[in-house]
Amino acid sequence: MSCDVTSRCFWTVNMISVLAMSFSITYFLYNRFEEMPTRVAIENQFEPIKNLPYPAITLCTPNQVTISSLEYFKTTLIEGNKTDLESYLPLVLGFYEYINITDQTRDHLKNFQDLLEKNRYTVPELLGRVPQLCAKFLKRCYLERKVYNCTDLFKPILTARGYCCTFNNNYMFNRKMNVKDQNFVNRTVKATGFINALIVVTDYEMEDSMLGTLLNAGAVPVMYTDWTEFPSDDELSYIESYGESFHTITATYTYCSDEVKSLPVRSRNCFFHDEHRLDHFWSYHNSDCDHLCYANAVKSACRCIPAYIPHSGRNNVCKLVDIPCIIDVKSYQGPYSAITIVSEWSITEQCERDGAIEGLVLSKSTSAFHFFFTNPVYLKQKQETVMSIISLASNLGGVFGLSMGFSCISLLEILFYIYLGLKNYVKNKLAKVFIKISNHYNTN
Template sequence: MAFKKRRIFDMRLVQSQQLQRKPSEHHKSNSKNSIEKTSKQWRIYHFREIRIWFMDSLRNFCQTTSLHGFSYITRPDISRNERCFWLGVVIAAIISAISLVLTSWYSNRETPTVTVIESSHFPTWNIPFPAVTICNFNRVSKTKALMLMEHMRLPPNVTKGELQELFNLTLFPTGRTVNNSSLEIYDRILRLNNITLTELMNRLSPDCLDMISRCIWKGIKTRCESLFQRIVTIQGICCSFNFFATMTNNFPVKIAYQVPKRPYRVTGCGYTTGLSVLLDPMVADYYGTFFSGFGFRLLIHDAYNFPDENSETKVVTSTRESFVRINPASTYATKDIRQMDLRWRNCLFGSERKLDGLKRYSFINCMFECRMKMTFKRCGCLPAYLINNGTIKICGVLDMNCMLQTKRFFSRALANLDTPYSIVRNTENFPCDCLPDCESNQYGSESTMGRLDASYSRNKMANRQDFSNHTDSILVHVFYSDLMSTRYRMEIFQNWLSSLASFGGLLGLILGFSIVSAFEFVYFLTFRPIFNYINRERD
């Protein structure tokens, strides 16, 4: 039976009565001291009441909670030393649980995303066919150079040998510089003939239709001019198939409507379902090259990436038939990754950042743009082999030495630093603020090569008529090697559900903690005192 407590002494009533009295002037100081003493006693009494209430609530919580070890702290049937022992055990368990939870949390923050293999039987027809960029070893056509040399006017006291050196400058060799006096002579030659360095390079480069004789796409003979377009790369002017990186294309206007809006795809494997081209290295037309041989470089890359040193590179030489087998792999990101903060996922999607002159963002394109900006910052112009949106000045002959010095930017890990390996290895941030791709396609490749002899070939491209005038021809097949590929999934390392399970498992293993235990703690500190106060007032 609950007894109603009688309030014997009310400090607030006493204070109010003392304040209402009118003490005399000689008693004012004593009254003030007594009031301060009374308020101090009231604060001590109030703090003692709170401490008693808190200790009672904590004792009741320890006796009734489901957490491990707490009941031994307040049990009256064990000695004080045992209670102190259990108190130390509980404190150590709490510290261990908090430490493990924090360790798990920081581990999750250090590796917020993870990439796993989702399937090793992902259909290859869901992956776009790669771009195939073909670059001739010979960058200057001998026929075009001799013809242009005959028609160009020369200033007084300038020989054709100096004009020939001007043609060699279109190769943009690295590791050498040109005298300023020679550059001035070359600039006078171009001004006299009203030709820029870019126009000179275009005039001297071999034509795609001269290098590519026959084309077969997915087993059907196709006009090569509708498949390949002429693009400018670091390797010079090349011919590219399935290239969609730039905003515009270089296809003839009359067949522009035939060009697809998206990259090509294939629905099978084997060389009969891919791309087959018959190449003519034009051995007799060689004028300037960096290779001691006759042939082409094949750059295999994503259709939306600019071809550079990151591309899969294959070399095909004259009188050979080459089979390039592509083993594609695709990586995609879940919706949770897209909703994740950029600081934690540490990657970018193709539409999240715009680049100058390029359709989509990728790490390769971003690094290429960064190197372009560094070149422009140093030289005040861009070389002709770089993408230009038409608003930036194109470098001329007088800027040749600066272009030659900045070309090394495109072959280093850190474009802005000529640093040793130790500094590159310890670089924490991605260079040029270029983050990796959240979604990408990789095109690993293998190649086999054999001697090409038309008399033993039944291929509809390799007949004697094709080889009658071109004995150094090259036959190249680029195709998917299998119907299935590997698909990777990028996802969050721990979402809210896995984090809850991880933290709950650690706390439950050490302390026996659960959601009900947390509610018990809140209940004993808030709801139960309120209920007790309400019940006491009713009684």
Template structure:
């Protein structure tokens, strides 16, 4: 890569390069190191973000060949270079909109079939001869499988893929829908957001992952007055320079420790989760469960899939296959487990089981213990009044006859 550095400046900046990803890498740098790096970049009219983008490998040279739906396509059509907390990554079908800017165009090529043949296959060249400030001591990639609208975070699950290996990512779709009864519940009782119910400052689409990312950025802004350049932020939030890196590193343990306190009783306190920036999951969402399998890559004894491997020799390459594992998916319904009708029916079932009665028997008991005695009492009173009335009439007639 071509930089506008003098040879002397390049020699000074070379040992400081690992510090540019201070918010993602465990580095032991002093405030003086950050000041020196900031001074060197400023002297060449580079901002921190510009330098990060400049030193990051590009996707066109690393993605050798791509295949989807059984057809080979140019990799630059399927993949885009996007900004994440790990740096700049090559992403497929990534559609996160930050501050009104779409990080990648929504692709028109999708697969709705299952099996490796109809999925996505990519041959990659990690270019290990160009490694200098690598995060890990191996040649290869970190492969992430996450939601289309989820901003890629440092703590996202991933799989390490080494050179000379082939990895299979087989996914299973999961669709969850909420019932009308759940939608009518109070937010902090159902503990999930309906569509467009919660708005974020940085992201156009709400996901729980994006909410946590924005929450973490907000905490950094409150403590240090700025947000690291690769972290999501609102438009009016200040971007940190290397001069604020020491503040970020001083709070790194707080930012990446567990967010659940040990003294919270989630069973008795219905609002126990509100303190986590109100980052509830979505009530209705479509997710994917991904499983990773890795194996050695050996083309010496195979003539299959020649259109993917034709024209180059596999040396330090690696291959990634992503596809649907089965023709079936999981469809789940998010509903209220217990409400007054359930308790009403549950009471009737328990009383029938342990007392040998049902609701009709219960009403009969109430009738015989209350309604029937009252009815008998009223009947006796009415008969007594009628008897007294007849007795008076007889006495009256007897007097008339005597006269």
């Protein structure tokens, strides 16, 4: 009897130990599967870059309030009092920058809004007419050694930085609102190297800027995004004027395996562009989601939508009287960050050798930009699962097999013996009950 008790205790302790070890390893494997379900592996370091889409490149003029726009509105605004128009126009900068809000400022904003409504002007129409237009800001454009009309390469767009000009972006400003361009043609890379660069010569025409309204001390904001994304500050540089800057572009393409696509969102912690619909932007991109978060904050506080948000509609756009509220939202969210890049070349050297500025009148507000791919190849990567559901099941089978000699047959065998044990237990119980009943009747 003692030997039977000893053996039972021995096997009980062993079973508890191996079960504890098995479940501990299972816990660690599952945690690894949940916390790091995917990895990025290099598939090809020398994928040919030809026919790869260009990124969207957005240049913003520092001259967001022009003297010529003042003269334009003096002639086109028929109804209302226009005597203080020179004091009104600089206030539109409040949509992009911090301005001092006083009681007088609020009165000016209200009077200006009333003036616009009397003449049936909307805020997006105002923001598209007050700044320096792309046709004047962009003086000359080259792409892959061919000269282009700049308005054929760049389209106007309203952004969080103001009125800008964007290259190879499927968003544009149609004078009413930002929309997706239905006639957009995606430009792809045909040649690489410095001589095939996208060259843009700009001039923000300081003499046409209203006093005290020039932004960024004349530096030009440059934004880089994917061609499907709305311009954002994720990749933002400020380029000083009266200089020549060189911007090298390198490409990395990452795609997902079918196993990654099959993972739940909570596991891979990301969305595919067609997996989650964003208001105003339709398809999902992380930078567009950031724009929408800001728009929702403004909508919650001010009950309107910033004018640069695409497909915002005529009646939902923030008005001039909402500028104090918008500034409060920006103050709560914190200031923007920026990177300043200073040109190392005088504009009269390299550009003259290239002939890019031949025939142009240069000034202190003139800049030249060179955007080009340095390599004819790009890095292609694949995001794949570190451990798929199948490999997780295989690892768990290995753990239990190593610890307990466990297998599917063993599981069925265990379940079968549990069934037999329960069956015999119930059978014995019923037999005892029947014996008691029969004894009772025999006694009587």
